[in-house]
Amino acid sequence: MKKMGIPNMTEKNREQFQSDGRLIETKLSQYFATRPRWGMLHEAMEYSLLAGGKRIRPALTLAFCRLFGGSVDTALPMACAVEMIHTYSLIHDDLPCMDDDDYRRGKLTCHKVYGEAMAVLAGDGLLTAAFEVLLDPALTEMTREQAGEAAFVLAKAAGHNGMVGGQTLDIMELETTEQGILELHQKKTGALLRAAAEMGCIAANAGEAARRAAISYAEHLGLAFQIQDDLLDAEGDPQLMGKQTGSDQAAGKQTFLSILGSEACRSRVQKETELAKQSLAVWEGREYLCALADWLENRAY
């Protein structure tokens, strides 16, 4: 499934994306490898963490660190931390009291395999582990300064005025305007993508201009990503997506698609992708991040 998804990248960029993915998965698989007596928790955490996501967020962290001259070893714990936060949010979003989803990435969701209580705990465990991994001096080459700043950026993006706030807006179903849906997704998806990019800058000790460019890229990319998600939910191939499609419409949910229509959505995805790439226009070495944006624009899952 994975290899099919990146046809429009050059060989070199595809290799970079795949080798970053392997690096991240190898690292992720090390954190919870031991199995204490309460190891069912670790098993549930690992089940969702290693269930084969696209690893977009950690890829952004590594890519921005590299773009601005940092060492990938410094960025790797940050990359793993952001993926843990992302995974916890999926586990909790899938719970029966939330979206009640049975499948994710072609596999049963965490609560379908381990039960609801364990899924709540696996989410809690991953959310907390993100900060452990970031802040443990034994696990990182970051300075305390870098680790503290990265952890703050991550907590703010994930928290009550970031991702958790966005999920709240989502379940409250308050939003019926383009502006409202935009704010929902800036919080629910955008904030974490932005934090992923920012952490890459922190790992590289990048300056203000570099950081602004990374944030702008991530914000446009996040918006393109979300609108593409709405389109795929309506028009995508459930087999490629690894989950049921049509759920937004079935739930009568307001989305970019229901408000703007599919034509406007498609051209908006293009426009935001273009703006993402333009954000990096003055930075040498941007080709990989531009290719990543192009791939996401054309992804089928």
Place this chain on the structure above:
Amino acid sequence: MKKMGIPNMTEKNREQFQSDGRLIETKLSQYFATRPRWGMLHEAMEYSLLAGGKRIRPALTLAFCRLFGGSVDTALPMACAVEMIHTYSLIHDDLPCMDDDDYRRGKLTCHKVYGEAMAVLAGDGLLTAAFEVLLDPALTEMTREQAGEAAFVLAKAAGHNGMVGGQTLDIMELETTEQGILELHQKKTGALLRAAAEMGCIAANAGEAARRAAISYAEHLGLAFQIQDDLLDAEGDPQLMGKQTGSDQAAGKQTFLSILGSEACRSRVQKETELAKQSLAVWEGREYLCALADWLENRAY
């Protein structure tokens, strides 16, 4: 209810405990005071956070900071962070898929008031906010070094090999021996009490010996606290406790009480309280922390 609970403290110590409690509650009530459009989340977080706990953990943070010569202003965000972690764990433990509790501290539990989805999110929001509050340079007088170290201590205590691990052991109901129950509670309750004490030391830049004393105090106190909890669940006054009693026995749960019997439990509470106090024997100014331990030994809720 609160004032009844501390009859055996001297006037001076009682005043200290009560003024620390007010300080913490005032600070806690400031963090989520704004109400954005998704402010139902903030309301749910605040509902549980300000539902009148004993504030033992933050009191320990402030007390150890003071004992070792630090400034309470430095310790206050740490104290609030540990209380947020404690509160999130109560919200998630009370969920229908966990302990399914309707009342806590004499009030309806978070999910009974705001629904299950919002309670999951309120817990997630508080867990994340603990790290925001600790790590936000604008909210704290800590150095980045202190904040990073405190956040790491807190994450480790709260995480998969700490509190979340303990809750996993609890729902798996694996433990049938004194040793097993001990480990469960060292994780589920002990780890966070210990982190509260350690953070006070970090706030005061206390040395190794001071830190060892604080940890020893917290570990003995935590054990006394938990055994007393088991006794109160069986023999306490539901009205004073603000929740149903007898739930352990009704659930056929193995506890210190079911394994050791009430006589042995009572003398163990005494012994652990004594050991907690002895841990501080060489430290001038320990009277308040000793009084706190005595109060907890004799508490009725």
